[in-house]
Structure formats: structure tokens, C-alpha cells
Amino acid sequence: xxxxxxxxxxxxxxxxxxxxxxxxxxxxxxxxxxxxxxxxxxxxxxxxxxxxxxxxxxxxxxxxxxxxxxxxxxxxxxxxxxxxxxxxxxxxxxxxxxxxxxxxxxxxxxxxxxx
Amino acid sequence: xxxxxxxxxxxxxxxxxxxxxxxxxxxxxxxxxxxxxxxxxxxxxxxxxxxxxxxxxxxxxxxxxxxxxxxxxxxxxxxxxxxxxxxxxxxxxxxxxxxxxxxxxxxxxxxxx
Numbered sequence: 001x002x003x004x005x006x007x008x009x010x011x012x013x014x015x016x017x018x019x020x021x022x023x024x025x026x027x028x029x030x031x032x033x034x035x036x037x038x039x040x041x042x043x044x045x046x047x048x049x050x051x052x053x054x055x056x057x058x059x060x061x062x063x064x065x066x067x068x069x070x071x072x073x074x075x076x077x078x079x080x081x082x083x084x085x086x087x088x089x090x091x092x093x094x095x096x097x098x099x100x101x102x103x104x105x106x107x108x109x110x111x112x113x114x115x
Numbered sequence: 116x117x118x119x120x121x122x123x124x125x126x127x128x129x130x131x132x133x134x135x136x137x138x139x140x141x142x143x144x145x146x147x148x149x150x151x152x153x154x155x156x157x158x159x160x161x162x163x164x165x166x167x168x169x170x171x172x173x174x175x176x177x178x179x180x181x182x183x184x185x186x187x188x189x190x191x192x193x194x195x196x197x198x199x200x201x202x203x204x205x206x207x208x209x210x211x212x213x214x215x216x217x218x219x220x221x222x223x224x225x226x227x228x
Contacts (some may be wrong), residue, residue, distance in 0.1 A: 043203075101211075102163060103160075105150075107156060
């Protein structure tokens with residue numbers, strides 16, 4: 001069975017600084033996707049970034065980038081130039097492409113961006 | 116704007132009641148999912164469906180059932196609500212194999228007293 005672990009329940013960062021959220025996962029599969037989702041206080045889950053396991057290049061979306069270490073089964077999210085609107089719960093998630101569209105989520109990291 | 120709509124944002128029910136949580140999507144998505152969100156546990160999959168009248172158990176199906184009579188609607192049923200089912204419930208949908216293209220509802224905060 002696949003598992004996803006986020007070991008940082010809470011983090012804080014000053015506005016305009018950079019922060020990295022950690023995520024590790026366990027799987028014996030080779031064909032999978034990894035994701036970071038954001039859940040602001042409004043509770044609406046938003047996809048932040050997606051990484052396909054067969055791609056070596058780390059995914060980037062504006063201020064958000066990942067460090068994907070396949071051998072180490074690590075998938076961290078870096079947020080550059082943090083903004084107050086980045087305050088949210090962040091979830092790391094795993095999808096085994098051979099098991100349809102099911103997402104397996106980590107425990108979440110609550111990020112606070114301070115002015 | 117495409118969306119997944121959950122019928123209630125907050126719900127309070129009594130122990131032993133039968134509870135229906137409704138979810139409707141307007142994107143013609145094949146896949147629909149029900150997750151439960153608890154602090155420190157993240158989101159856990161209760162049930163999912165890849166097609167009308169089809170359902171599959173997720174990781175924590177005990178105490179729940181689902182119904183998908185129409186493609187756009189996926190209902191979660193608590194046959195006899197218990198206090199340990201107090202939680203946030205999130206519905207999501209995705210097209211085909213999904214590939215992470217989930218659209219989530221805004222969640223229903225259920226309290227069982």
C-alpha cells in the first residue's frame with residue numbers, strides 16, 4: 001500500500017521569504033503522479049503543482065517549485081517570495097496511475113505567512 | 116465556472132440518525148470521490164465511483180454507503196450516525212483517469228451529537 005507522510009504539522013514564514021514544505025512517500029510502483037494541494041481558510045482545495053514520476057525535471061508554477069527525489073521518495077514544495085495569500089493548509093498527494101484516479105493524501109502542513 | 120457543489124456547508128445531526136450528504140458536479144466527470152478530513156490525519160478516502168451505479172470502497176468505508184444513480188450526483192450516506200463520524204467531508208470529481216485534475220467541493224462540516 002502507498003503512504004504519504006508530511007512530518008511538519010505547522011510552519012511559519014515571513015512575507016517575501018522562502019519556505020520549503022517536506023513530503024515523503026512510499027511505493028513500489030514506477031508509474032505515478034505526485035501533487036501539492038492548497039486548502040485556504042475558505043476550505044476550497046486548489047491544485048498547486050503536479051509532478052509526473054517519469055519526468056526528471058522538477059515542476060515549476062510561478063513562485064511554486066518542487067524538489068523531486070525519486071530514489072529517496074521525497075517531494076518537497078518550495079514557495080518563493082511568500083505572500084499573505086499563501087497562508088493555508090498544504091497537502092501532498094500521490095496517485096498510482098495503475099489504480100485509476102485515487103489520490104492518497106498526507107497529513108497536511110499548516111503554513112502561516114506573517115507580515 | 117465549473118464546480119462541485121455540496122448541499123450543506125454545516126450540518127448537525129443526532130446519534131443514530133440517517134444522514135445524507137449530497138454532491139453534484141456539472142463537468143460531466145466520470146469519477147467522483149468522498150473523502151473525510153480530520154486534523155493530523157489528512158484526507159482519507161471513504162468511497163469512490165468511476166461510473167453510474169458503480170462504487171468502490173476506499174480506505175475507511177465502515178459506517179458509510181454511497182449512491183450514484185446519475186452521473187452528476189454522488190451521495191454519501193451515514194446509515195446510523197455516530198459521534199466518531201463528526202468530521203469534514205469533501206467531495207471531488209475528476210475526468211477519466213484523473214491525473215490529479217480533481218475539482219473539490221467546499222466541504223460539509225458534520226457534527227454528530
